[in-house]
Amino acid sequence: xxxxxxxxxxxxxxxxxxxxxxxxxxxxxxxxxxxxxxxxxxxxxxxxxxxxxxxxxxxxxxxxxxxxxxxxxxxxxxxxxxxxxxxxxxxxxxxxxxxxxxxxxxxxxxxxxxxxxxxxxxxxxxxxxxxxxxxxxxxxxxxxxxxxxxxxxxxxxxxxxxxxxxxxxxxxxxxxx
Amino acid sequence: xxxxxxxxxxxxxxxxxxxxxxxxxxxxxxxxxxxxxxxxxxxxxxxxxxxxxxxxxxxxxxxxxxxxxxxxxxxxxxxxxxxxxxxxxxxxxxxxxxxxxxxxxxxxxxxxxxxxxxxxxxxxxxxxxxxxxxxxxxxxxxxxxxxxxxxxxxxxxxxxxxxxxxxxxxxxxxxxxxxxxxxxxxxxxxxxxxxxxxxxxxxxxxxxxxxxxxxxxxxxxxxxxxxxxxxxxxxxxxxxxxxxxxxxxxxxxxxxxxxxxxxxxxxxxxxxxxxxxxxxxxxxxxxxxxxxxxxxxxxxxxxxx
Numbered sequence: 001x002x003x004x005x006x007x008x009x010x011x012x013x014x015x016x017x018x019x020x021x022x023x024x025x026x027x028x029x030x031x032x033x034x035x036x037x038x039x040x041x042x043x044x045x046x047x048x049x050x051x052x053x054x055x056x057x058x059x060x061x062x063x064x065x066x067x068x069x070x071x072x073x074x075x076x077x078x079x080x081x082x083x084x085x086x087x088x089x090x091x092x093x094x095x096x097x098x099x100x101x102x103x104x105x106x107x108x109x110x111x112x113x114x115x116x117x118x119x120x121x122x123x124x125x126x127x128x129x130x131x132x133x134x135x136x137x138x139x140x141x142x143x144x145x146x147x148x149x150x151x152x153x154x155x156x157x158x159x160x161x162x163x164x165x166x167x168x169x170x171x172x173x174x175x176x177x
Numbered sequence: 178x179x180x181x182x183x184x185x186x187x188x189x190x191x192x193x194x195x196x197x198x199x200x201x202x203x204x205x206x207x208x209x210x211x212x213x214x215x216x217x218x219x220x221x222x223x224x225x226x227x228x229x230x231x232x233x234x235x236x237x238x239x240x241x242x243x244x245x246x247x248x249x250x251x252x253x254x255x256x257x258x259x260x261x262x263x264x265x266x267x268x269x270x271x272x273x274x275x276x277x278x279x280x281x282x283x284x285x286x287x288x289x290x291x292x293x294x295x296x297x298x299x300x301x302x303x304x305x306x307x308x309x310x311x312x313x314x315x316x317x318x319x320x321x322x323x324x325x326x327x328x329x330x331x332x333x334x335x336x337x338x339x340x341x342x343x344x345x346x347x348x349x350x351x352x353x354x355x356x357x358x359x360x361x362x363x364x365x366x367x368x369x370x371x372x373x374x375x376x377x378x379x380x381x382x383x384x385x386x387x388x389x390x391x392x393x394x395x396x397x398x399x400x401x402x403x404x405x406x407x408x409x410x411x412x413x414x415x416x417x418x419x420x421x422x423x424x425x426x427x428x429x430x431x432x433x434x435x436x437x438x439x440x441x442x443x444x445x446x447x448x449x450x451x452x453x454x455x456x457x458x459x460x461x462x463x464x465x466x467x468x469x470x471x472x473x474x475x476x477x478x479x480x481x482x
Binding site: 156 | 274281284294300315316319359364368440
């Protein structure tokens with residue numbers, strides 16, 4: 001059956017209004033699914049969950065990376081910000097493995113910078129405990145003989161009864177060379 | 178109830194000359210043209226930050242200033258909507274929820290301009306604007322109801338202390354102003370790989386009054402969004418009027434406290450879209466709200482507090 005072009009167009013115009021509600025609803029449902037399966041942050045992914053939970057990626061979620069050298073010195077790593085951030089947004093196994101692979105396949109070197117290791121006191125002040133070398137993937141300095149790599153992903157929670165902020169470790173990756 | 182209605186009527190009648198002036202100026206624009214121009218202004222002030230997006234937006238805006246029919250080009254809106262969709266899909270980890278909403282709205286405008294039939298243009302615009310408001314409110318309510326950190330009040334207890342925009346509120350309720358920075362460094366220390374925190378736990382010296390205020394904000398925020406959702410779903414004139422007055426109240430009370438105006442701008446445009454034909458005078462208040470948001474962004478808090 002041939003439909004005249006004008007009728008066809010008016011039919012399309014009548015139904016085209018459904019496109020955005022369908023797409024937006026699918027994205028919303030996908031966000032809810034990934035939130036429950038991969039712990040996707042409520043703040044991201046089109047689920048309209050801003051100001052709905054404490055799991056703000058850069059605020060309450062953390063990824064700590066450590067490299068241990070042949071002298072058994074455990075050095076915190078600050079690199080690969082984008083991959084780290086993706087874990088903070090969605091700490092899926094895939095994202096953790098991706099970061100671990102990147103860390104394993106990187107040639108780590110000692111840099112001229114040193115990282116202060118601090119201890120937090122009860123009053124909020126800090127005590128300097130030590131300094132460790134800062135590993136870097138850049139430059140021509142001495143290569144680090146890496147013994148192991150650790151990734152710790154966690155989230156900060158607040159207990160309303162005791163008024164205590166707690167950093168809970170949720171997922172870990174450990175790699176021995 | 179009658180006293181309240183008389184009060185509102187009195188205010189509205191005093192605003193008559195202003196409304197008439199606005200009406201006269203706006204009558205030079207079609208509804209779709211005006212909504213399109215407002216959206217372009219939103220994109221210039223609070224769009225995506227990449228050049229890929231900004232070039233087409235700036236080009237369309239400048240052409241539209243001198244040649245208004247450019248606002249009605251579905252091709253121009255398709256280019257802008259494509260650029261927005263690219264940004265959302267490619268950088269979704271970084272994209273805030275209201276940017277998703279912006280992208281949906283750009284496609285809604287593109288489709289409206291593409292329609293030839295005037296009825297279809299209007300219908301498409303109205304349905305999508307209402308749907309996006311409903312999605313925003315329903316999404317916010319569902320996510321909050323599912324979130325344990327929202328429902329137990331912990332979200333606002335910490336957010337009020339760590340989001341600098343709320344500092345003036347803390348001063349109003351007499352919170353010790355060293356507490357926000359104490360909480361801020363506590364969060365940073367718990368996140369840090371180079372700071373040792375005993376038992377990974379830090380006690381925050383919050384008093385009972387502050388907890389009550391945080392819980393009141395928590396309940397208020399959820400409740401008002403829930404009521405707005407219900408009112409938006411109701412069809413009658415009376416419910417729609419209640420919806421618009423409550424929404425205007427929500428916008429003013431929310432964005433004066435938390436000036437995250439990109440989202441507020443878009444919400445005002447959506448509400449203007451659905452109210453312009455049915456309640457023209459109320460729709461002008463949404464336009465006024467756009468101006469108010471610019472004022473809310475100014476550093477008035479630092480001057481007063």
